[in-house]
């Protein structure tokens with residue numbers, strides 16, 4: 001069994017060791033410039049540019065051809081996308097999977113909708129890599145990964161939700177809470193893979209307390225956790241320290257949000273993906289062809 005992992009760039013992975021890997025980039029676009037969310041993207045420079053830019057900005061997911069190029073010649077493709085409720089990426093990947101296997105009946109593609117993004121997708125991908133290393137048949141990988149997915153959770157803390165609101169990914173009234181007088185919007189990925197608001201802590205300290213409280217409430221007990229930050233290593237480090245003081249042996253680490261997540265989480269935003277309690281209500285969107 002030869003496996004390749006393909007993910008869209010919302011997983012914040014520019015590379016992955018130990019297994020063939022390709023990232024299908026999303027694009028962030030203004031009237032003047034276009035940013036391809038690949039390894040060459042200077043995320044800080046994009047953020048600086050966007051902070052001063054007053055016009056419209058938007059994103060676009062990879063198309064079928066870009067997914068086909070990422071699948072390349074792999075025998076078995078394990079593909080992870082951003083939530084299909086907020087992006088066309090999952091649909092594009094599924095269409096590519098059907099074309100790919102129609103042209104090569106001996107090949108297989110598993111497409112997993114993360115129902116999430118960023119650090120939760122990265123956790124899924126690392127688990128897929130481990131399953132591939134065990135050389136499990138792809139049907140078994142499908143079964144195991146969808147079960148694993150039910151215990152993954154994603155929280156976010158955002159200083160601004162302007163880009164989410166401008167692009168119709170969140171209700172503009174909901175979006176107003178963030179960015180006013182140091183108020184953070186703390187929320188989570190809903191069971192369906194949309195943004196669900198949880199609270200509006202005032203100030204960074206309260207935000208960290210809230211996240212730690214939510215981790216406990218969602219069954220976090222020191223298992224794997226990833227914090228992806230949008231140009232905010234200091235808040236990510238403070239959060240990690242707070243997590244470690246409650247869970248000294250936490251398998252927790254910090255990573256950097258790449259282009260797509262940085263665009264929507266905006267400067268200062270944090271995304272936290274972790275292994276916690278099983279959520280049987282979590283949506284399952286997966287295709288195996």
Ligand code: X90
Pocket residue numbers: 026059060061082083086087088089115116117154156169188189190193194195260261264265271
């Ligand atoms: O297809 C496209 O153009 C991509 C659209 C993506 C829209 C949403 C991105 C959200 C990124 C913000 C906070 C976490 C939200 C979790 C929701 C499940 C990060």
